[in-house]
Amino acid sequence: GRWAEAIGLLREMPRQGVTPNAISYGIVMSACAKAGRWAEAVDLVAEMHARGTVPDVINYSAAIDACAQGSRWKEALDLLREMPEVGLTPNVIAYNSAVDACSKTGRWEMAIDLLREMPKKGLSPDVISYSAVITACGRGGEWEKAVDLLGEMQARGIVPDVISFNTAINACAHKGQWQEAVDLLREMPTAGVSPNLVSYSTAVAACEEEGRPKEAAVLRREMMRAQEAVS
RNA sequence: ACCGCGAUGCAUGACUC
Numbered sequence: 069g070r071w072a073e074a075i076g077l078l079r080e081m082p083r084q085g086v087t088p089n090a091i092s093y094g095i096v097m098s099a100c101a102k103a104g105r106w107a108e109a110v111d112l113v114a115e116m117h118a119r120g121t122v123p124d125v126i127n128y129s130a131a132i133d134a135c136a137q138g139s140r141w142k143e144a145l146d147l148l149r150e151m152p153e154v155g156l157t158p159n160v161i162a163y164n165s166a167v168d169a170c171s172k173t174g175r176w177e178m179a180i181d182l183l184r185e186m187p188k189k190g191l192s193p194d195v196i197s198y199s200a201v202i203t204a205c206g207r208g209g210e211w212e213k214a215v216d217l218l219g220e221m222q223a224r225g226i227v228p229d230v231i232s233f234n235t236a237i238n239a240c241a242h243k244g245q246w247q248e249a250v251d252l253l254r255e256m257p258t259a260g261v262s263p264n265l266v267s268y269s270t271a272v273a274a275c276e277e278e279g280r281p282k283e284a285a286v287l288r289r290e291m292m293r294a295q296e297a298v299s
Numbered sequence: 300a301c302c303g304c305g306a307u308g309c310a311u312g313a314c315u316c
Contacts, residue, residue: 070316071316090305091304091305092304092305093305094304094305094306095304095305096305097305097306098305098306099305101306102316103316104316124305125306126305126306127305127306128306129306129307130305130306130307131306132306132307133306133307134306136307159306160307161306161307162306162307163307164306164307164308165306165307165308166307167307167308168307168308171308194307194308195308196307196308197307197308198308199308199309200307200308201308202308202309203308203309206309229308229309230309231308231309232308232309233309234309234310235308235309235310236309237309237310238309238310241310264309265310266309266310266311267309267310268310269310269311270309270310270311271310272310273310273311
């Protein structure tokens with residue numbers, strides 16, 4: 069990737085008499101995050117402190133995301149917990165990034181803990197918070213919790229989008245719950261959400277893996293019709 | 300003063316790293 073080049077340019081700036089600011093660091097940290105270079109991102113936060121360039125909430129969120137992409141949940145949580153110590157108030161994005169770190173490493177319980185912690189800190193979990201936690205539950209094989217959370221968010225007035233449904237469908241699919249997966253797919257239009265290719269593909273896979281070729285074929289036909297309607 | 304530049308969530312596969 070271009071993360072190494074980005075760090076190189078960051079190093080070049082002072083030599084040209086330019087002082088990198090929080091945004092300069094943020095751009096580099098984002099590149100590190102996309103490449104999963106968590107250690108570099110964490111180092112950059114420390115470097116900012118050392119050089120007196122105060123990291124902001126976005127810098128921390130980017131570093132937390134880098135830890136998530138690098139599958140480092142402990143380091144992600146360390147950064148989240150460090151924020152108040154340096155005078156920063158974590159926002160929903162910082163939490164969501166930490167949730168993703170837990171999700172990618174199978175820590176679904178920790179992901180739920182973070183979701184529950186948000187309101188206690190005056191934050192309102194958003195559609196991404198819930199979808200990320202649903203993904204975490206799905207990866208942990210907790211399909212019932214995933215479905216519960218989809219219901220919970222709606223009960224709290226958070227409008228699920230296509231990704232929220234897809235993550236829940238996937239949670240069911242991975243545990244062989246083909247009927248539940250199809251039920252969720254059927255609920256989508258009622259909730260004002262149009263199933264997309266991912267929605268159908270996931271439900272089709274669930275049916276096929278569980279020996280329901282008829283159901284799978286019906287969904288495939290619908291999927292093709294829906295795709296034609298898009299074009 | 301105003302504006303512009305950096306952060307978060309889905310299936311399968313491929314590719315890049």
